[in-house]
Amino acid sequence: MEVNISTADQILTTDGIPLKVSLRKTERRNKIRAFLLVFPLLLFIIVTFIVPIGDMLLRSVDDSQINEVYGKTFEEYKKWDKEKDQLPPEAVYRALFEDIGYGDKLKIGRAITRMNYSKSGWKSLIKKTRRQINKIVKSGELPTSYKDTLIEINKGWADPTFWYSMSQMLAETTPIYYWNAIDRTYDQDSKVIMQSEERRIYVATWIKTFKVSVYVTFYCLVLGFPVAHLLANLPLRYSNLLMIFVLLPFWTSLLVRTTAWIVMLQQNGVINGVLVWLGILSDDGRIQMVYNMTGTIIAMTQILLPFMILPLYSVMKVIPKSHMRAAQNLGAKPVRAFMRVYLPQTIPGMSAGGLLVFVLAIGYFITPELVGGKDGQLIGHWIAHHLKTTINWGLCSALGAILLGIMLVLYWLYNKIVGIDNIKLG
Amino acid sequence: MALPSYATPVQRTYYYFYLFFCGVVFFFLIAPLVAIIPISFSRSPFMLFTEGMLAWPPEPEAWSFRWYRYMVGICTDKNLTTPCSNRWMVGTVNSFFVGGISTLVATVLGTLAALGLSRPHMPFKGLIMSILISPMIVPLIITAAGMFFFYAKVNLVYTFTGIILAHVALSTPFVVITVTATLVGFDTNMTKASQSLGARPVRTFFKVIMPLILPGVISGALFAFITSFDEVVIVMFMASLDQLTIPKQMWAGIRQEISPVILCMATCLVALSIFLLTTVELLRRRSEKMRGISHR
Numbered sequence: 001m002e003v004n005i006s007t008a009d010q011i012l013t014t015d016g017i018p019l020k021v022s023l024r025k026t027e028r029r030n031k032i033r034a035f036l037l038v039f040p041l042l043l044f045i046i047v048t049f050i051v052p053i054g055d056m057l058l059r060s061v062d063d064s065q066i067n068e069v070y071g072k073t074f075e076e077y078k079k080w081d082k083e084k085d086q087l088p089p090e091a092v093y094r095a096l097f098e099d100i101g102y103g104d105k106l107k108i109g110r111a112i113t114r115m116n117y118s119k120s121g122w123k124s125l126i127k128k129t130r131r132q133i134n135k136i137v138k139s140g141e142l143p144t145s146y147k148d149t150l151i152e153i154n155k156g157w158a159d160p161t162f163w164y165s166m167s168q169m170l171a172e173t174t175p176i177y178y179w180n181a182i183d184r185t186y187d188q189d190s191k192v193i194m195q196s197e198e199r200r201i202y203v204a205t206w207i208k209t210f211k212v213s214v215y216v217t218f219y220c221l222v223l224g225f226p227v228a229h230l231l232a233n234l235p236l237r238y239s240n241l242l243m244i245f246v247l248l249p250f251w252t253s254l255l256v257r258t259t260a261w262i263v264m265l266q267q268n269g270v271i272n273g274v275l276v277w278l279g280i281l282s283d284d285g286r287i288q289m290v291y292n293m294t295g296t297i298i299a300m301t302q303i304l305l306p307f308m309i310l311p312l313y314s315v316m317k318v319i320p321k322s323h324m325r326a327a328q329n330l331g332a333k334p335v336r337a338f339m340r341v342y343l344p345q346t347i348p349g350m351s352a353g354g355l356l357v358f359v360l361a362i363g364y365f366i367t368p369e370l371v372g373g374k375d376g377q378l379i380g381h382w383i384a385h386h387l388k389t390t391i392n393w394g395l396c397s398a399l400g401a402i403l404l405g406i407m408l409v410l411y412w413l414y415n416k417i418v419g420i421d422n423i424k425l426g
Numbered sequence: 427m428a429l430p431s432y433a434t435p436v437q438r439t440y441y442y443f444y445l446f447f448c449g450v451v452f453f454f455l456i457a458p459l460v461a462i463i464p465i466s467f468s469r470s471p472f473m474l475f476t477e478g479m480l481a482w483p484p485e486p487e488a489w490s491f492r493w494y495r496y497m498v499g500i501c502t503d504k505n506l507t508t509p510c511s512n513r514w515m516v517g518t519v520n521s522f523f524v525g526g527i528s529t530l531v532a533t534v535l536g537t538l539a540a541l542g543l544s545r546p547h548m549p550f551k552g553l554i555m556s557i558l559i560s561p562m563i564v565p566l567i568i569t570a571a572g573m574f575f576f577y578a579k580v581n582l583v584y585t586f587t588g589i590i591l592a593h594v595a596l597s598t599p600f601v602v603i604t605v606t607a608t609l610v611g612f613d614t615n616m617t618k619a620s621q622s623l624g625a626r627p628v629r630t631f632f633k634v635i636m637p638l639i640l641p642g643v644i645s646g647a648l649f650a651f652i653t654s655f656d657e658v659v660i661v662m663f664m665a666s667l668d669q670l671t672i673p674k675q676m677w678a679g680i681r682q683e684i685s686p687v688i689l690c691m692a693t694c695l696v697a698l699s700i701f702l703l704t705t706v707e708l709l710r711r712r713s714e715k716m717r718g719i720s721h722r
Contacts, residue, residue: 030547037542038554041535041598049561049595052576053568059575223451230448244703245452251699252459253656255676256692260458262680263465263689268474270461302454334437363565365659370680380567387571387663397575400568411563415556 053404060397063174069111073099074170077163088163093146100126101133113392117176118186119165125156164189177398182206202382202399209378212297212368213361219301220308220357221350228312228349233321250306258370261299265290265371291373299371304360308353315349355414359407379403459696466493466689473686493686497694514691517675521655524586524671528593528654533647535594536601541635543602544609555602562599566659569596574663584666592660597650604649608642608713641713645706652702656695 011019067074072095080088100108108130115122132153136143143149150157168176168186179185179192183200187193194200227246231239249257264270267286275281289295319342327337365380372378379399386396429441469490470476478488495502499512539558542548561569573592574583582588616638620630636643658673665674672691679688 027547030545031549034542034545034548037545038539038548038558039542041539041558041602042554044535045558045561045595045598048591049569049573050557052572053564055576055579056568056572223454226444227448227451230444242452245456247703247707248696248699249455249459251652251703253652253673253692253695253699255656255658255673255680256462256695257458259676259680259688259692260462262684263462263473264458266473268472270475273475302458305451305455359563363567365565365567370677380565383567383571384663387574393575396571400571403565404568407563407565 056397057401057404059393060177060401061173061175062394063114063169063176064172065107066111066114066169067172069103069107070096070099070169074166077166078170082164086160087147087158090145090147093150093157097133097143097146097150100130101137114394115169117180117392117394118168119162121156122162122165125154125162129153129157174394177394178402180395181398181402202379205377205379205382209362212293212300212376212378213358215297216300216304216361217308217354217358219297220305221354223301224305224308224312224353225346225350228309228316231309231313232316232319246306246309249302250310254303254366257303258299258367261295261302261367261371262290265295265298290371291376293372293376295371295373296368296376296378299367300361300364303367304357307356307360311352311356312346312349315346315352319345352414355410359410359414362410363403363407462689463693463696466686466693467491468493468686471685473684473689493690496685496687497690513670513675514672514687517670517672520669521671521673524590524593524669525651525654528590528597529647529651531590532594532597532601532650532654533643536598536646536650537605537639537643539598540602540605540609544606544612558602559599561595566596566657570659570663573660577664583664584669586669588664589661589669592664593654593657596657596660597653600649600653601643601646604646605639605642608639612638638716641709641716645709648702648706652699 013019013022015022073092076092076095077088080092108126112123112126115126129150136149147157156162165186168174168190176186180195181202183195183203184192185195231242231246234242262269266272267288267290269290271289272281272286276283276286281287289298323341323345324337327341328334332340362378363380364378365384368376368378369381369384372381380403383396383399383403386392386399429438433441464479465473465475467489468474468476468479469488469492476488478485481488496510497514499510499515501510543551543555543558548554569592573588577583577588577592582591616634617630620634621627625633656673658677661669661671661674662677665671672695676688676691679685
């Protein structure tokens with residue numbers, strides 16, 4: 001580009017525009033062009049993925065649906081002075097009567113489920129009441145005292161604990177699902193208490209999920225380290241060949257590998273068969289290795305092992321072999337040379353592989369579901385359970401949100417240590 | 427990596443133990459996949475090695491293709507009570523349909539985005555990259571739950587469209603990563619040369635950039651395809667029987683009727699993964715050669 005030098009500090013292009021301005025313009029145009037290339041995918045991911053995840057996070061605290069059904073009741077309820085009267089005033093009963101009597105049947109049904117999370121007993125109370133109220137509404141003879149009528153229909157309406165539990169439903173948002181996700185719930189005074197004994201399952205499952213992930217990560221490290229070392233130090237001809245053993249499971253369908261483990265581990269399976277054939281086990285002494293925790297850990301270790309070996313391999317590949325030789329030349333025994341010279345250099349690989357395996361293990365669903373049996377279930381099982389079986393979508397979302405939070409923290413760590421765009425495949 | 431001649435007996439022992447240990451791990455990695463192949467040719471209706479299969483000399487009666495016939499929907503065998511239907515074939519067709527379309531969309535979107543991301547002028551590169559990669563990072567069960575709630579609102583649950591959208595979202599990160607990796611060390615002088623010789627951007631793209639990044643694009647596409655082809659969690663929640671795919675049918679098979687038909691399909695999938703693995707590996711080498719990066 002031809003330039004005219006007019007003054008000492010301002011350079012002009014042939015068009016007479018200052019070069020600075022012209023350059024900035026080009027720069028901006030380049031930025032826009034680059035962004036336009038990325039834009040379609042960015043928009044696609046935001047619409048099909050980020051928004052649904054955000055929607056799920058909102059759902060985990062959302063309590064607006066119940067407000068829709070009992071809008072009038074809640075309005076009157078807020079005016080009730082609990083210090084003065086033991087039971088709410090007539091206006092609350094009247095609003096409740098109208099909300100149930102003229103409300104949308106389907107919405108009331110859904111709200112009942114939500115009410116039952118706050119206090120069990122709501123379900124039958126509302127159901128029974130609704131039937132009677134519908135009769136009264138149909139007959140057209142509206143009661144003079146709504147309070148007496150309702151208490152007559154069901155004694156539950158004279159029970160203050162039901163009314164107290166209603167105070168948890170007033171807000172548009174609720175943290176109750178998060179408390180449920182860690183085995184807590186509200187008592188009648190809206191204080192957080194432990195769930196009843198038989199309903200405490202989630203804390204134990206969270207701990208189990210962590211434990212399994214730690215075990216799997218540890219086993220992957222112990223099994224993966226020597227293999228990665230061997231692959232990194234063998235001549236290329238051999239290591240390329242052996243790499244197939246790592247990459248083939250990596251490319252094979254997860255379901256295929258899980259099925260294969262069922263075939264291997266079941267009571268009539270390959271491993272038990274070989275042990276019996278070798279005479280190590282008697283025919284009736286076959287070990288139960290599948291449909292329990294052992295099965296989950298064995299299968300998950302094999303499935304996640306490539307994710308440990310590959311990052312370790314790429315780190316070990318670039319450690320010069322001369323380092324170990326130099327250390328030994330200087331008088332270090334092999335073990336000492338390994339511990340002081342080689343091992344510290346593999347730490348980036350170990351942390352990358354470790355975090356990757358841990359993060360993948362913690363969100364695992366398919367393998368524990370199929371080979372875990374009853375006691376090998378991890379937190380993913382409950383997310384799926386509440387999604388499809390109990391339709392408790394609030395709790396499902398809360399469990400998912402907690403899991404997501406843990407993942408994000410771990411990935412943030414991963415990013416600090418390795419850098420997220422350093423992920424390599426194969 | 428051979429042992430030096432002056433190694434002490436202790437070192438020798440360590441060395442052989444180390445080799446043995448690695449051998450065991452390789453065995454651990456590959457044995458389950460190898461074990462299922464012979465069982466899929468078994469005659470017995472159970473997923474195990476029968477005595478006939480292990481006998482020496484081999485007994486031809488113990489082996490058969492009957493489960494493969496079941497798999498392709500030939501139900502002439504009347505002696506068996508195992509349910510036989512064309513479900514596996516319907517699943518195969520659906521899997522290729524969903525996988526094919528998702529791969530196409532994911533490859534186009536992912537390649538464009540990777541080209542943009544590798545430009546030096548890209549604003550907010552880190553943030554955008556993490557958004558684009560996020561579907562790969564978030565556990566599938568969370569993705570499935572979120573998508574199920576949201577897609578239910580817009581009536582996309584139990585439709586092919588919904589599943590394809592979900593699969594595209596899940597597989598684009600793989601395309602972005604592989605193509606971005608190919609673009610590292612891409613010589614921008616080549617595009618400049620092409621443009622200075624009078625080629626328009628579109629022509630430059632197809633004549634200069636595309637041939638150079640093609641290996642990366644194909645690898646990315648294969649990753650995308652296998653992601654969609656193997657995906658089971660999303661399909662489990664968002665597909666009805668009308669959108670039966672191979673993983674969905676396999677899941678049902680493992681849960682309900684454990685029969686060697688599953689192993690036949692598993693064997694086919696192992697064969698498919700061997701094919702894909704070989705292709706990707708060959709492409710990687712070709713790409714390295716083309717870009718002048720010597721193979722370490």
